[in-house]
Structure formats: C-alpha cells, structure tokens
Amino acid sequence: MSESLDPITVPDRTVEGFVQEFLRELHFGQGVDMSRASTNDKYLALARTVRHHLMSRWMQTLRHQGQVQAKSVAYLSAEFLLGRQLDNALLAADIDGIVTEGLTSLGIDLDDLRQAEQEPGLGNGGLGRLAACFIDSLATLSVPSIGYGIRYEYGIFRQTFVDGWQVEQPDTWLELGSPWEFPHPEAAVKVNFGGSTETYIDDDGNARSRWLPGWSVIGVPYNYMVPGYRNGRVNTLRLWSARAEKSFDLQIFNSGDYADAVRAQTFAENISKVLYPEDSTPQGKELRLQQQYFFVACSLADFLDNVLPGDFDLTKLPDRIVFQLNDTHPVIAIPELMRLLVDDRGWSWEDAWAVTQQVFAYTCHTLLPEALEVWSVDLLGRLLPRHLEIIYRINDEFLAQVRKAYPDDELRVRRMSIIAEFPERAVRMAFLATVAGAKVNGVAELHSQLLRDKVLNDFSAYFPDKFTNVTNGVTPRRFVRMSNPALSGLITEAIGEGWVTDLGRLRELEPLADDAEFRRRFAEIKRGNKTRLVDLLAARDGIEISPDAMLDVMVKRLHEYKRQMLKLLHVITLYDRVTSGELPIDQVTPRTFAFGAKAAPGYKMAKQIIGLINAVGRTINTDPALERRLRVAFPANYNVTLAETLVPAADLSEQISLAGKEASGTGNMKFALNGALTIGTDDGANVEIRQLVGDDHFFLFGLTEPEVADIVDAGYRPSTYYAANPTLRRALDHIAHGTFSGGDQRVFEPVVSNLLHEDRFLVLADFQSYIDAQDRVEKAYADQDGWTRSAVLNVARSGFFSSDRSIKDYLDRIWHAEPVAPPFV
Numbered sequence: 001m002s003e004s005l006d007p008i009t010v011p012d013r014t015v016e017g018f019v020q021e022f023l024r025e026l027h028f029g030q031g032v033d034m035s036r037a038s039t040n041d042k043y044l045a046l047a048r049t050v051r052h053h054l055m056s057r058w059m060q061t062l063r064h065q066g067q068v069q070a071k072s073v074a075y076l077s078a079e080f081l082l083g084r085q086l087d088n089a090l091l092a093a094d095i096d097g098i099v100t101e102g103l104t105s106l107g108i109d110l111d112d113l114r115q116a117e118q119e120p121g122l123g124n125g126g127l128g129r130l131a132a133c134f135i136d137s138l139a140t141l142s143v144p145s146i147g148y149g150i151r152y153e154y155g156i157f158r159q160t161f162v163d164g165w166q167v168e169q170p171d172t173w174l175e176l177g178s179p180w181e182f183p184h185p186e187a188a189v190k191v192n193f194g195g196s197t198e199t200y201i202d203d204d205g206n207a208r209s210r211w212l213p214g215w216s217v218i219g220v221p222y223n224y225m226v227p228g229y230r231n232g233r234v235n236t237l238r239l240w241s242a243r244a245e246k247s248f249d250l251q252i253f254n255s256g257d258y259a260d261a262v263r264a265q266t267f268a269e270n271i272s273k274v275l276y277p278e279d280s281t282p283q284g285k286e287l288r289l290q291q292q293y294f295f296v297a298c299s300l301a302d303f304l305d306n307v308l309p310g311d312f313d314l315t316k317l318p319d320r321i322v323f324q325l326n327d328t329h330p331v332i333a334i335p336e337l338m339r340l341l342v343d344d345r346g347w348s349w350e351d352a353w354a355v356t357q358q359v360f361a362y363t364c365h366t367l368l369p370e371a372l373e374v375w376s377v378d379l380l381g382r383l384l385p386r387h388l389e390i391i392y393r394i395n396d397e398f399l400a401q402v403r404k405a406y407p408d409d410e411l412r413v414r415r416m417s418i419i420a421e422f423p424e425r426a427v428r429m430a431f432l433a434t435v436a437g438a439k440v441n442g443v444a445e446l447h448s449q450l451l452r453d454k455v456l457n458d459f460s461a462y463f464p465d466k467f468t469n470v471t472n473g474v475t476p477r478r479f480v481r482m483s484n485p486a487l488s489g490l491i492t493e494a495i496g497e498g499w500v501t502d503l504g505r506l507r508e509l510e511p512l513a514d515d516a517e518f519r520r521r522f523a524e525i526k527r528g529n530k531t532r533l534v535d536l537l538a539a540r541d542g543i544e545i546s547p548d549a550m551l552d553v554m555v556k557r558l559h560e561y562k563r564q565m566l567k568l569l570h571v572i573t574l575y576d577r578v579t580s581g582e583l584p585i586d587q588v589t590p591r592t593f594a595f596g597a598k599a600a601p602g603y604k605m606a607k608q609i610i611g612l613i614n615a616v617g618r619t620i621n622t623d624p625a626l627e628r629r630l631r632v633a634f635p636a637n638y639n640v641t642l643a644e645t646l647v648p649a650a651d652l653s654e655q656i657s658l659a660g661k662e663a664s665g666t667g668n669m670k671f672a673l674n675g676a677l678t679i680g681t682d683d684g685a686n687v688e689i690r691q692l693v694g695d696d697h698f699f700l701f702g703l704t705e706p707e708v709a710d711i712v713d714a715g716y717r718p719s720t721y722y723a724a725n726p727t728l729r730r731a732l733d734h735i736a737h738g739t740f741s742g743g744d745q746r747v748f749e750p751v752v753s754n755l756l757h758e759d760r761f762l763v764l765a766d767f768q769s770y771i772d773a774q775d776r777v778e779k780a781y782a783d784q785d786g787w788t789r790s791a792v793l794n795v796a797r798s799g800f801f802s803s804d805r806s807i808k809d810y811l812d813r814i815w816h817a818e819p820v821a822p823p824f825v
C-alpha cells in the first residue's frame, strides 16, 4: 500500500479532542467505562492516548530516515535507565495543559495516574541514566539515531529495608502493563551460541573458518518512542527480549514430561530475564556474557538486515553508521561484525577489518581496574568459539604492528596484548575496544586525562589521535523543565524558554543573582520544592523532615570509592559535638542528611554501610537532645522518580569521592542545575563544575589525584590518622563501641576495622579537610541571601552540563554526523 494511501493522522490537540480520544481508549483499549475503570485502566488509556500525539512524528521520522539514509548513530548500551515516560511524553508533545484540563473535566487527577506508572529500571546508575539522557538529546538535536539494548523482564531490584538492612525484591515493572512499548515479533532475530568452528576451503580456494553453533535463541524487538522536545522528531529505542525458538515442545509434553516441554523456553528467557545489579563491580558470570552477545547480535543483524536498504554497499558502512559502545558491555560487537562480514558475506579479512575499524567508538566510564571487564578464553571459547578465533587474529595482527613500532620491547607487547595471561588467559574487552575503535573517550576532562596517562597509557602513546574527551551531561527536559516546574517558570519568565534546548542561555540569569527580588523568589521556590519532598517522604516512607532545615543530600549507588562513610563520619561528628556538650544544640544549623543508595546484592561491605547509615539515623532521629535539629532521612529504593523530587529540593550536594575514582558523576550536574551548592573533591566532573561556577560557590576539599597517588605509593597507613585526630577517633569509636547498635560492638566491626587497616579510598586521610569544609558550609548557610546568590550562580553557570552539549561534542569529535531537519515541524 503506497504511503499516500496511508495518511498519518494527527490527533486533535484540543481538550474536547483529548477527552474523546481518552474515553475511546478506555472503552476500546481497556474495555471498561469510567464507572468501573481502575486507576491503572485510566493510566493505560491515558498513556495510549498520549502516544497517539507522537505516533505520526515517529512514523514520519522512520519514513524520512528511510528516504534520506543520512549517517546515523546507533547507541549500544546494556542499560537504559529511562525513568517514567508519561510526563516526558506530555512535555515533548506539548499537551500537558490540555491533558490536565481534560482529565479534570472527567474528575480525574493527573497526579494519581502518574503514580500508577512503573519506572522501567533497566539500569544501575550513572551509566544507564546517561544513555537515557543521550537518546533524549539525540532526538531533540534531531540526529538520526537508534538506541539498542535489552528489555529485562526484571530491572534493578526494588530495595526495601528490614531493621535498616537492605533486602532486595524483584522489580515487577511489567506486571501492570507496559503501554510505551511496541513488540515486533515479525522482526525477530535468531542468535546462536556454543558449538565449535571448522575450517574449510571456499570456492576461491581460500582457507576459511566457520561457526557450527550448538544452540540458539530468538531475539524479539520491542520499540520505544524517543521523542525530541517539540521538534517533530521521534527516534526509536529498540530493546531485545529473548525467547526460545521452539517455546513449547508438544511431543515432550504429550510424553508427560511437562517441565521438559518448556525447558528450552525457560532457558532462553533467562537471557533477558534480569539486569545484573552491579555498578562498577562486574561479576563475569556466563549469563552476563550471553546477555551482552545476545543484544549485540540482534542489534547488528537488525541494522544490517532491516534498517539498511537491501542493496546497501557495506563498504560504505562508515558513511552510514557509527556504533557507540557504552562501556565494555557491548564490545563483543566488534568480532560479531567481523564474523558477519567475513563468514556470512564472504569478505576478505582485510576488507572487513578496514570497515570495522571505522564504525565503532568506545566510551570508557570507569577508572577502577576491577570494573574493566575481562572474559576468560575458556568461557569465551565455549560460548562464542568463532568470536574467540577472530579476537585472537585481531590481537596477533595488532601485536605484530606494536612489535614493529617498538622492536625489542616484549614487556610492552605483553602489556598491550588484548589477551591477558595472568591470573588466567582472558580477553581484556577495554583493550579490544581501544584497538578496534575509531575513537576512545572518557566522560570528564580529568577522567580522560587519567585514561591517557595511566589506565590506557600504552595505547594513548601508540594511538595518540584516538583518545578524546566528552564530558557527561544531563537532559534539561527531565531534570529541570519536568522535575522543577517552579524554577523553570522563574527562568522562562526571566530569559524566555529557549534554555530548554539551549542550556547555555542560563548564563543570562547571572545578573539576576544580584537582584534581591529574584533571589527572594528563587529561595521561595527552593522552599516549595522542599515542602514537596517533605510530603512525598512522609507518604512514601513515613519519614518526617522539616522544610526549614538545610537539605544535605548524598544520592548515588553505594560504593566505597564514593565514600558514603566519609559523609557518615561527619554526621557522627556533629552528633558527638552536641551529645558531648561541646556544641550547644541551639547553635546547630538545622540540617537533614538525606541518603539514597542501592548496594549490589553481593557487595557485603556496601550492605554493611547501608545498615550503619540506618542505625546512625535511628539513633539521631530518636535522640531528644537533638531536638529534631539534626535528622537523617534514608528513603528506600532510590531511583529516577525519587531523584526528580529530591534534586530540586536540595541545598547541598555531596560529591565526595576519592580524587581519581569517580569517572564523572552526573548527579553532581543535576544538583548544580537545580540550585544546590556542591561540597566535593577535585574528582570527575566536579573539577569542571568548580571551574565554571567559581571557587566562591563550591566547597572544595580533600587530596587531589596526584596527592592520592603519592600517599598510596608511599604506603598509606590509615591508623596513623586515627591516632593523630581526636575528632576522628571519637567518631570511629562511637561506631566501634556500639553507640548506634545498642552496645553491640560486633555488628559494624568490619566497617571500622576496614577503615583502620585498609581504607582503600582514604576516608581517614580526607576526614579533617572534609570536616573543615563542612564548617565553611555552616557559616555560608547562615547567610541565607548569600547562599541563594551562590545557588543562582550555580544554575546560571551550569548550562555546559546539558547532554545536548555532550552530544554536540560526540558529533564533532567522534561521530562526524549531522542533525537532519525533522520531516515536518
């Protein structure tokens, strides 16, 4: 059927039009009428109605893309931490006004329906959320692009606290329906695993190798709309779900072995069953490698077979696509493309390698050696024998070149080999990505420098032009416009609404920092956001805090390098100062310490620290001597949705990782953009935040990365800091002596002894500098108007941290692709 016969209708953008559409969806979509509709029925009907307003743009974007065949970006990521979709769709479609009015006319509160949406927690933390911000910016900048990932049946676990201890519950996000996805079983892809390889002579007499797979599964794509901000473009996010080729074996069933009849299905489904809940601590499990290869194989096959026109000349692939590898998780795509070109399409190795080297780019997100994935050759050889062969050949040819460049330097050759020999023979995925990728980037200036100087220094010496930096960013649509409507209103009133897609324009707010009335309204909005948080925490978690206290926030995954323990030692020090009588309670600045943090279920120390934070919180929150001036709030299950209320309410943003450990951080950017001041080390993107907002508006403390390196090289002995600093000693002794555990000295002993005897992330070494910085915070906060002025300047000077700017940097430095004007506006 020709396109002209398939006119794409755009729904009527009026209140009446919306109400009609909504009721139609309720009746014909949900099969209920208003009198019997549940909140979930109404939410699902609303979601589908809102989809209609984006559908025509989506289809025209796809058509247009098919016509222009412009160079595109495929963002390969094992994680996409999308957050709730409803409000983002309302914002992008610019219909939040008519929807609110329409629902009100039906006696429905939009906020009730908002709460019905389950957040798709398809990611662990920063890396997953960055991917979500990036696809939002790609669409808003009108860049032809597609996100490829995994549709986990269960996302990041739901965190609950039992007696203060983390207990994980499965994330049943699909349970009540998933209105934002479109399954396309007809575009399913078969993915092979296992088996062996064999060599043979092809028709031209060349010796070739081919894969004889052992088993296979089917990948079913689920498409999600990725709407640009009111620009007519809707890109696609394609998430793959695994199922068995033969989901049910009737013969086996008829033989009475019912369980066996569905064994294949259960086995296959496991591949996309659940997200691995580790952030920066990969476990190297076989199922994880199956997941990585599964979505990569589906995505490459989909792009080459379904997205590209049938007659596309693949030697021109570099002009048509760049596959951005989000960390090492999708790096198996490199040997997969070689296999598709050499084995399936009969190309020569040289021609295939020439193309492969141009179409991949790799983003590294960490500095922790243990976070750089390696796969044992045993496991790879068993699961993907042909890919291992291809990796061996890539490595052999690479090392031959290295030997040419550095004759008689076998140590360097061994250091640079993609195959590690120790502690076991394993493939270093970051090295494979660096050898094959056209570009390698870090995610903040300091991080990229440390990649060049330390983590990948041999490679930056060998490939000097390959290394670059793209500092992370966050989407201003979700993290300012949507989650902080009051501040957005004030900004738009002051400088117009262009900032939503051109965040650098926040600079125009700078003069208003000196405008008392503007400051008054800014402070009023911050207090309003605090009140919103107070109400949410009371309803959601039964936590009581005051909107009049300073809100000091530390929300991020629980990891020792992020140093939640340093924050806790400050809380305990304040507690000790008051309870010891050193500091009269009425001289204490009312402060709420808000924490949000999930620990990987297998990360014992992280779970201990969560237990300790809750124990300290319980003691402080129930101690009458503190007169509720100090409060600890640790709502469970920190996620994107909670962040959307927490971040706009914050006064102080805790970014206190050990210098040289946090690649970038992105929470730090969200807080600065919402008018919180940062207390932080010179680590990751903190350095660039401080440089832009100014030293007067940032509380810097702690050792720098070079100082850390010197102390560690010289041999760090944490106990000497304990011995030398009575304040530190008192704080640690409180934990050791059971102040927060009813006198039980064993329960948190591992935390204390780790700090005293190992303290890998120099908590004790940075303690005093941190406490001094916190005293500066207290003094600064006493001058509320001065604080507000700094907060305004933080907002005005943080426009750089838009993910739109990051994407422009990727386009200029790595992708060499252009935005394409949307098909229609």
Ligand SMILES: [N-]=[N+]=N[C@]1([C@H](N)O)O[C@H](CO)[C@@H](O)[C@H](O)[C@H]1O
Pocket (backbone or CB within 6 Å): 125, 126, 127, 128, 130, 279, 280, 327, 365, 366, 443, 472, 662, 663, 664, 665, 666, 684
């Ligand atoms: N994996 N990983 N890496 C991280 C985060 N943990 O997800 O990626 C984030 C996104 O690049 C960074 O901001 C953060 O510093 C880094 O630790």
